[in-house]
Each structure stands twice: as structure tokens, then as C-alpha cells.
Amino acid sequence: MRQAAGGAEDAGVVEDAGVVEDAGVVEDAGVVADAGVVADAGVVEDAGVTAEDAGVVEDAGSEEELVFPDAGPIEDAGTGVDAGSPPPPPVITRFLATPSQIERGQSAVLEWEVAVATEVRIEPDLGVVTGSSLSVRPFATTTYRLTALGEGGSATATVTVGVIEPAWASMSWGNELPGGYNSDVYRWLDSKGEQRTAVLTRNDARDPGGTNGGMLRQFRYGSGAKARVATGTGASSGAVKYNGWGYVVSHYGSGNSLVARSADVTGQYRQALMGRHHALHEFSWNLLFNDGTAQVPKWVPIKATVQWFFATGRDHPVYAITFDSSAALPQGLSTQPDSRTPYGDIAWDGDGTLATVDGVKWGDKYQFYTRDEPFTSASRWDYKTPNVVPYASTYSRTADAEMGIVQTLSWLQHNTGGTWLNNNWGKDSENQIDGDTADKWVMPPNWNWPYQLCQYEMKLNQPTTSKRVAWGLMSGAVGRATYWGYGYEKQWSSLPYHSYSVFTVLGRPSEGTVQAQISEVERALKAQPSASRGQVVAYGPGGVARSDSEKYAVPGYNGVYGVHEFKADTDGSFSVGLNAAGGALHNPIFLIRDMYAPLSRLTLDGVALRADVDYFASYDDVTKRVWITLNREWSGGHTLSNLPIGP
Structure with missing residues (x-):
């Protein structure tokens, strides 16, 4: 109708x-x-x-x-x-990072716009977010994923913040007066990019503590809650105080009753190198040894030269010493001096801590370690495990602090240790021989330790807070044509020169600092060098302040500074290989001879490296050498090259 x-x-x-x-x-x-x-x-x-x-x-x-x-x-x-x-899904209309590339340590802002969402999440690490922007500071290049959730489903978007390594600051030096000690102060960035500071007191005048300087007065490392300052304690040994660490000490004569030490005399100092990222600071003294008698003295000057080596990207300075006994030629010294150099007291547990020593360790042909904490004369010990690289260390677990000395060469390549404790190699405290029956020590008697640590400051069965740390070499290690090395397996010569080098290690037992440096030296000695352009260096001075040439214990490894050494071609080019056959090397240092100009273009396996980021270089125009610290873990075999820039 x-x-x-x-x-x-x-x-x-x-x-x-x-x-x-x-x-x-x-x-x-x-x-x-x-x-x-x-x-x-x-x-x-x-x-x-x-x-x-x-x-x-x-x-x-x-x-x-x-x-x-x-x-x-x-x-x-x-x-x-x-x-x-169903309801519609969320919509992401905007997700971006500003800036999209930053230097490590800087921040970027993430911004987003999302519609029809009940929840917004950003990963990694951020989780649920509100608002429309957020500041982030990634340590490495990071891709952020935004996920919008709603009743109608979900939507995702991603954005990447690129992180590049900032240029590292160069090493710095200054003449400063901390605590009235006239000192040369070196500051550098270590393997973590954190500042370390070494205060070396000059040795040309009396210092406020009553010695003549020439030592490490203070060492600073770490950051934040882990920052630590270690200053010389001023502990005495007889009439002498030790206001730092690194003194030259040599005992000689009947019963080692005489002593020559740098603390007692003035000397000279100089900068042997102050490069962009590497420095060599030198002390020298003429130490007088009485090779006669008290009634008819015969004073013989022995020149001792010490160099401290600092490098950006490295944690532990090298202490290198040469005893020049040329004045004792041709027969040498009859008084058979030993060496306990480097020697001293520094608060390796941190200023003001006064921590009790929890244990001591050392290595020569075998490894010695104490088994009871805290450490006393009654501590049990073990001396059974074979060892490669010599070291001496002491630690406090309660303060999480340790100090060690680690040689740059193996025990077979350079003999270390003194006295006669070698008859206990392979033994422990339960089956030791020639023990201390007089003082009733479970530990070896204080005069029979291969290295000098805190033994002379200990009391029977009582803990100690002594921070004494020193090296040890046999009697005859200075100024003798021949002398028996520790273990009495081989004779060595210390005439006219005796040189050796050690790493100075301060750190934390919780991080295994000393053991890590021992392992680093072991791996460096097993590294296999090669050269397709330039040469592997197999001969060079046997120590600091020497012009002679010796065959290196390992071709391509300079034991004076603990670095890998090569020689460039006449045009300054080189292409050298290193196979880390013994394990990864952490920030290895290359020393290139015969460089008549700075680096032109450094590459690793053909890839260009960035100065002050991927590597840290110092050019020495006087010696025509380039020092290069590689800022990386070096695993396996790689080729480092410096080739002329083409037209």
C-alpha cells in the first residue's frame, strides 16, 4: 500500500x-x-x-x-x-631518537606518539613508559623496540641509538708538591678509561719524610666507591724511613750487614719520554759499595738507573732497573751484593685503612701461598705447584686490597728469588725441612723468604698490618762475574750490567688483579710475531740506560718494557703480525723502531683505526720510535700495518 x-x-x-x-x-x-x-x-x-x-x-x-x-x-x-x-589496534605514528648517534657517556631522547593504546613498553631495560619522551644513555649501540598494547591488539616500532667511543684524553704531567714532596705527577687513563695517578718524588734533595726521594710517593686508581689512594707509610727499617715505594736497596758483606740504598743519597731525574700516551720517567744514583774493610774501605760506585713506564690503556706501570757495575771491572765486587729492588712501604690497602694482612704469595720456580687467614707466623703454606712468571704479593681480603710485583720475563729467562728455601720446592708446611725451630714459626724463618714482604715486622703468632713489599735476588746479583741463581741450578753474571723489569700492581683480590697480570705476561711470552713488511726485532739493549745489544729471550718481545717490538722499513711502513697463541692479550703495546715520522695510516687487518680511540700512539722524535697501545682484546692472529698514503 x-x-x-x-x-x-x-x-x-x-x-x-x-x-x-x-x-x-x-x-x-x-x-x-x-x-x-x-x-x-x-x-x-x-x-x-x-x-x-x-x-x-x-x-x-x-x-x-x-x-x-x-x-x-x-x-x-x-x-x-x-x-x-573487535576494536581497532593501536597505531604508532612516531618513534625516533634525538640525536641518533652519541659518544659513549652522552644521552639521547626517545620520542613517541601512540594512539588507541592502553600500555606502552620500550625494551631493553626501560619497561612500561608513560608520557611521550624519555632520556637514555646506552653504553653501546642499542636498538630500542617500542610495543603499544591495546584492546584491539598490539603494534611495534624500533629505533637505533648509535654509540661511538669518544676520543681518550692524552697523558698529562705536572710538577706538583703534594704534602710538600716535590714531585713529578703523571695522569693517564687505564684499561677501563679511568684515571690513574702516579706521584714520583724527585731525588735531588731531602724530602719532608727524611729520605732523598726517587720513589713512588703516591698512587691513585679506581673511581666512585672503588677509588683508592695509596701513599707511602713512612715505616722505618732501622734508622731509615720509607716514605714510598720503589727505592733501590742492596745488602752485602758478611751476613748482609751492610746496605747501599737510594734513600740515603741524592741523584738525578729526567723525563726520557713524554709522549701523547706514553711516558718514561728516569731516576739515577751512584751508590757506593765498600769492597774493602771497615778499617781499609774501598768504595766502588755502582750506578743504578730506574725508569718508570706509563701507558694509556694500561693499568700497571713498569719499573725497570739497571745496575751498572763497570767501575768494578775486571774482577767484580768481592762482597757479593744482593738486590731487594724495588723496595718500600706504601698503603696499598688505602690511606688510613691499616688493614691486617690476610696472606702472602710468591712465585719463582714454584708457587708459594699461605693457607690460613689472617696471616701470622703460624699460617700453614703450600709450595708444590710449578710456576712460570715470578711474582711476589701480599693481600688483605677484609680490605679487598692487594699489591704485587710481577716480572716481565719468566723465571727461566731471568732468575729471581734469594736465600735457600728452594729445598722446600714441592713441599708444604706439614712436611717442610729446615723449618724455624728457634722461633717456632710454621712459616719459613724470616731470613729465608725468597722475597722481602712483611716477615721482619711480624711477631710470633700475631697478625700484622705491615705494608712492606720488595723484590729479591741472590747475593752476587750486583757486580759479580758469576753468581748462583736461586735454586742453585745455574750460574748467572751481573758484570758489568744486571737489568730486570717488573710490573707494579695495585688492585683487589676480588678481581684477581695480580693473577691477571701474571697471566698477561705468560700469554705475551707465548705470542708469535711475524712481519711481511718491516722486521721482527730479536736484539736490543738488555735494560734501561744501556747501549749494548743482547738477544731477546723471545724474538719480538722487549722484556725491558713488556712490549712487542718491530722495525719499520726505510719509508716508515710496516705490516706486522702477532698471533696470540697463548691466549688473548689485553691492550697490547707495540714498539716500532726506525720511524722517522709519526704514523700515517694505521690499520688492523686492513681496517683503518681511529687515533685516540682504537689506538693510543706516541712518537719519539729523539729515538725515532713509535709506541702504540691497541685499545682492544687481541685474540688469535692479526696484522697491524702502517702504509704510506697513496696519491
Whole structure:
């Protein structure tokens, strides 16, 4: 049945039809009484339809359909959602990092815009975030993933913040007066990029503590809660005080009753090298040895020269010494001096700590260590395990502090240790021979330790806070044509020269600092050098302040400074290999001879390296040498090259 549309009375009843003013949304269209049947009209949202004059229904058509005239086609209808459809998923319209590349230690800002989300997460490490931005400081290049979660599902986006290594600061030097000690102060960045400081007191005048300087007055390392300052203790030995560490000490004569020491005399100092990242600081003295008698003295001057070697990227300085006994030629000294150099007292547990010593360790042909803590004369010990690289150390577990001396060569390459305790190699305290029956020590008697540590400051069965640390070499180690090395297996010569070098190690037993340096030397001695351009150096001075040439114990390894040594071609180019056959090397140092200009372009396996980031170099124009510290873990075999830049 058709009805006229002109009157509302004749149009049937249209309930709640209202007036459609904005055709974009037609609501309640599902109920049209007596207008026919509108089936499943649902809700049309954002239909984009403009219906003018919708208040009057004209020509309603049949009962089966309802017609809105002039509505036209429905274009861009948007989203038509049935009553049972799921909600839309979240939308990420923006996720970026500003800046996208930073230097390590700097920060970047992550910014994002997300719609229709109930939760936003950013990984790694950040978790649930709110707002629209966040500052981050990644240690290494990091890709951040943003995940938006909502009722309609999830969406993800990623952004990467590139982290580049900043240029490392160069080594610095200054003449300063800490505590009134006239000193040369060196500061450098260690393997962690943290500053270390060495205060070397000058040896040309009396210092405030009553000695003549020429020692490490203070050493600083670590940062934050792990920062530590170690200053000379001023502990006495007889009438002499030791205001730092690194003194030259040599006992000689009957019963070692006489002593020559640098603390008693003035000397000279100089900078042998002050490079961008490497430094050599030198002390020297003329020590007088009485090779006669008390009634008829015969004074013989023995020149002792010490160099301290510091390097960016390295933790532990090298202490290198040469005894020049040329004045004792041709027969040598009859009084058979030993060496306990380097010698001294420094608060390796940190100034003011006064920690009890918990144990001592040393290595010669075998490893010695104490088994009871805290350490006393009654501590049990073990001397059974074979050893390679000599060392002497003492530690406090309660203070988490240790100090050690580690040689740059093996025990077979340079004999160390003194006295006669070798008859206990392979034994322990339970089956020792020639023990201390007089003083009832379980430990060896104090006069029979191969190295001098805290033994002379100990009391029977009582702990000690002594911070004495010194090296040890046999009687005859200075100024003798021949002398027996420790163990009495081989004779050595100390005439006219005797040179050796050790690493000075301060650190923490919880981090295994001393053992790590021992292992580093062992691996360095097993490294296999090669050269396709330039040469592997196999001969050189046997020590500091020497012009002679000796065959190196290991070709390509300079034991004076603990570095790998090569020679460049005449044009300054080199291409040298090193296979870390004994294990990874941490920040190895290369010394290149015959360099008449600084490095031009350094590469590793053909890849260009960045100065002050990937490597730290110092050019010595006087000696025509380049020192290079590689800032990396060197595993396996690699090739380091410096080739001329092409046209």
C-alpha cells in the first residue's frame, strides 16, 4: 500500500527519527515504526553522507524499503563496524631518537606518539613508559623496540641509538708538591678509561719524610666507591724511613750487614719520554759499595738507573732497573751484593685503612701461598705447584686490597728469588725441612723468604698490618762475574750490567688483579710475531740506560718494557703480525723502531683505526720510535700495518 509523503499524518508513525543535521553519523536508524522494515541497519559511523531535508520523509517507497532522496552514493565511508566487531589496534605514528648517534657517556631522547593504546613498553631495560619522551644513555649501540598494547591488539616500532667511543684524553704531567714532596705527577687513563695517578718524588734533595726521594710517593686508581689512594707509610727499617715505594736497596758483606740504598743519597731525574700516551720517567744514583774493610774501605760506585713506564690503556706501570757495575771491572765486587729492588712501604690497602694482612704469595720456580687467614707466623703454606712468571704479593681480603710485583720475563729467562728455601720446592708446611725451630714459626724463618714482604715486622703468632713489599735476588746479583741463581741450578753474571723489569700492581683480590697480570705476561711470552713488511726485532739493549745489544729471550718481545717490538722499513711502513697463541692479550703495546715520522695510516687487518680511540700512539722524535697501545682484546692472529698514503 502506498501513502502520500506530503503529510506527517499520512506517513505512518516515525518515532525518534529526529532531524538528521549531520549526515556523517546516522544514529538510531534501526527503529523506524510503520515505515517498512529496515533490517540489520546497525550503526553507521562516519558515513560521510549529507542528507538535507531529512526531517521530511518524501516518497517513502514501499513498506520494504526506506529511501532518503538525494543522498547520493556513499563515498569514503570510513569504518563500518558491526556491533560484534573487535576494536581497532593501536597505531604508532612516531618513534625516533634525538640525536641518533652519541659518544659513549652522552644521552639521547626517545620520542613517541601512540594512539588507541592502553600500555606502552620500550625494551631493553626501560619497561612500561608513560608520557611521550624519555632520556637514555646506552653504553653501546642499542636498538630500542617500542610495543603499544591495546584492546584491539598490539603494534611495534624500533629505533637505533648509535654509540661511538669518544676520543681518550692524552697523558698529562705536572710538577706538583703534594704534602710538600716535590714531585713529578703523571695522569693517564687505564684499561677501563679511568684515571690513574702516579706521584714520583724527585731525588735531588731531602724530602719532608727524611729520605732523598726517587720513589713512588703516591698512587691513585679506581673511581666512585672503588677509588683508592695509596701513599707511602713512612715505616722505618732501622734508622731509615720509607716514605714510598720503589727505592733501590742492596745488602752485602758478611751476613748482609751492610746496605747501599737510594734513600740515603741524592741523584738525578729526567723525563726520557713524554709522549701523547706514553711516558718514561728516569731516576739515577751512584751508590757506593765498600769492597774493602771497615778499617781499609774501598768504595766502588755502582750506578743504578730506574725508569718508570706509563701507558694509556694500561693499568700497571713498569719499573725497570739497571745496575751498572763497570767501575768494578775486571774482577767484580768481592762482597757479593744482593738486590731487594724495588723496595718500600706504601698503603696499598688505602690511606688510613691499616688493614691486617690476610696472606702472602710468591712465585719463582714454584708457587708459594699461605693457607690460613689472617696471616701470622703460624699460617700453614703450600709450595708444590710449578710456576712460570715470578711474582711476589701480599693481600688483605677484609680490605679487598692487594699489591704485587710481577716480572716481565719468566723465571727461566731471568732468575729471581734469594736465600735457600728452594729445598722446600714441592713441599708444604706439614712436611717442610729446615723449618724455624728457634722461633717456632710454621712459616719459613724470616731470613729465608725468597722475597722481602712483611716477615721482619711480624711477631710470633700475631697478625700484622705491615705494608712492606720488595723484590729479591741472590747475593752476587750486583757486580759479580758469576753468581748462583736461586735454586742453585745455574750460574748467572751481573758484570758489568744486571737489568730486570717488573710490573707494579695495585688492585683487589676480588678481581684477581695480580693473577691477571701474571697471566698477561705468560700469554705475551707465548705470542708469535711475524712481519711481511718491516722486521721482527730479536736484539736490543738488555735494560734501561744501556747501549749494548743482547738477544731477546723471545724474538719480538722487549722484556725491558713488556712490549712487542718491530722495525719499520726505510719509508716508515710496516705490516706486522702477532698471533696470540697463548691466549688473548689485553691492550697490547707495540714498539716500532726506525720511524722517522709519526704514523700515517694505521690499520688492523686492513681496517683503518681511529687515533685516540682504537689506538693510543706516541712518537719519539729523539729515538725515532713509535709506541702504540691497541685499545682492544687481541685474540688469535692479526696484522697491524702502517702504509704510506697513496696519491
